[in-house]
Amino acid sequence: MKRTLSLLLGLSLLGAASVVAQEAKKEAPKKVAAPAVKLPVQPADVAAPKLDPKTGEIQAAFAKSHESFLAIAKKGEAQVVFLGDSITAGWAGNGKEAFKEYAKYNAANFGIGGDRVQHVLWRVENGEFEGIKPKAVVLMIGTNNSGTAENSPEQIAAGIKNIIAAIHKRSPDTKVLLLAIFPRGATEANNPGRAKNKAVNEIIAKLDDGKKVHFLDIGAKFLKPDGTLEKSVMPDLLHLNAASYQIWADAIREKLAALVK
Numbered sequence: 001m002k003r004t005l006s007l008l009l010g011l012s013l014l015g016a017a018s019v020v021a022q023e024a025k026k027e028a029p030k031k032v033a034a035p036a037v038k039l040p041v042q043p044a045d046v047a048a049p050k051l052d053p054k055t056g057e058i059q060a061a062f063a064k065s066h067e068s069f070l071a072i073a074k075k076g077e078a079q080v081v082f083l084g085d086s087i088t089a090g091w092a093g094n095g096k097e098a099f100k101e102y103a104k105y106n107a108a109n110f111g112i113g114g115d116r117v118q119h120v121l122w123r124v125e126n127g128e129f130e131g132i133k134p135k136a137v138v139l140m141i142g143t144n145n146s147g148t149a150e151n152s153p154e155q156i157a158a159g160i161k162n163i164i165a166a167i168h169k170r171s172p173d174t175k176v177l178l179l180a181i182f183p184r185g186a187t188e189a190n191n192p193g194r195a196k197n198k199a200v201n202e203i204i205a206k207l208d209d210g211k212k213v214h215f216l217d218i219g220a221k222f223l224k225p226d227g228t229l230e231k232s233v234m235p236d237l238l239h240l241n242a243a244s245y246q247i248w249a250d251a252i253r254e255k256l257a258a259l260v261k
Helices: 002-027 060-074 085-093 097-104 117-128 153-170 194-206 244-261
Strands: 080-084 108-111 136-140 174-181 213-216
Touching: 060 108, 060 117, 060 244, 080 085, 080 097, 080 117, 085 097, 085 136, 097 244, 117 153, 136 153, 136 244, 153 174, 153 194, 174 244, 194 213, 213 244
Parallel strands: 080 108, 080 136, 136 174, 174 213
Antiparallel strands: none
16 A cells, blocks of 8 residues: 555656646747847948858958968969959869969969958958069959949949059059959849949959059850850859869960060
């Protein structure tokens, strides 16, 4: 009898504990997700670092790449610097075979994926041209600004002009091969960014002075006669494959050689 009572008492206590646990679980306050950081709008013509949307601090990968470029610049060996976003950074990926021809220039690749005009301007103003006096810079930047309504074509172009001025402030004799922003999207009709880039190109073409700034538009080399961009050229309709990097290298070879003399 005592054993039966003990067993019943144990079951009763276990049941009560279970009920209490369930009630506590119901009443426990739900964890509230940390609010997303609202990043400030960055004008394209004012130097600014790339920020992490989770913390609002300088993005770690951006900072790491920047530090590696500072180390390269301090060596002062590069005669040619490629400067830009992921399309430029891609010389180290899909474009690595084509890039080998620039070994004779000790070429440096200062491309960072996702960079916008203001980020490149910040990098130049924060050491990437300290200790280095390249004969030429191949500059293409701006496509990542095209989807930002606050960055107008005029503002983007002004930022590119500021990048060139920042380079020349630190290395007055460097010649800039300023490339038109490459086409993106299958057609202009289905990708407003292409139309915006085209508007930027029309403005920055006027920066060509025939001396220290030389504008070159090779975008048509990636397009069909009707203006269509195909995935066989840029698989995601933005970034180049190996064959397209070779098209790029072939298109600038003669001009770049003349600038490096």
